[in-house]
Amino acid sequence: MKHFLFFILLFISVFATNAEAQKRRISSKIIRKPALAAQTMRENSNTAIVVDERLGVLRLEPSLFSKSFMRMQNGRKISVLNSKEADGVTFYRVSAPPNNFGWVQAEAVAGRFRRGDDARLAKLIQASEGFEQIERAQIFFETFADSPLRPAILLLLGDLLEEIALKISGDATRRLDRREMAASGAPLHSFYLNFVALDRYRKININFLFNSNTRLLHYDGASWREITQKFPNSSEAVEARKRLVSLKEKMERMK
DSSP states (O other): HHHHHHHHHHHHHHHHHHHHHHHHHHHHHHHHHHHHHHHHHHHTTTTTEEOTTTEEEEEEESSTOOOEEEOTTTTTTEEEEEEEEETEEEEEEEEEEETTTEEEGGGGEEEETTTTTHHHHHHHHHHHHHHHHHHHHHHHHHHHHOOOHHHHHHHHHHHHHHHHHHHHHHHHHHHHHHHHHHHHOHHHHHHHHGGGGGGHHHTTTOEEEEETTTEEEOOHHHHHHEEEEEEETTTHHHHHHHHHHHHHHHHHOOO
């Protein structure tokens, strides 16, 4: 009888201990989940992207006279930790993955964490030239998906890329040897669409079309189509439709 009571008491003790342990585990999970969510929100809210590598110097201290150890290129993603004024400018202390920490001038970066950065980047895009202008436009689209300035930048990008397509067409015609192309057996359009000058654009998902009759490359019109689909009532949509009609005519042109 004593043994029987002993086993009952032991069973109750073990059951209570397990129940308490399970309760603690459940409680700890409930507590940890909001904390993790809050951490994720903080990480997303302070993300910035380098948009001006001329100013993207990572320094040991918040000063224009501090030792620098890295120049960050356009498109580099970083996390802003805090800020400090020095030498007439604002510096951000940032984390630059994988394991770099330092101070960078505030104007070197843009992000959703700071009000008005979409307008500032839009102005920088308009003032830029060459491939850097295209690169900054792509950063704008990635960072400010819901900006009211998006249709205007999309229209600008399409026009820039059509101008670039015509320039690359001329370069390709001058550099591609007709006899070599004929000897290879590959079709004409494949030489133009594989032309080396297009490589940098393909890397950022920009594509071109080729009219074999006129031997001209053309921008494929993706930005104009986005305007008509996502912003059909905007003033930019009227212009985008005109450009798409013009693109169709260019691709159907015989000479």
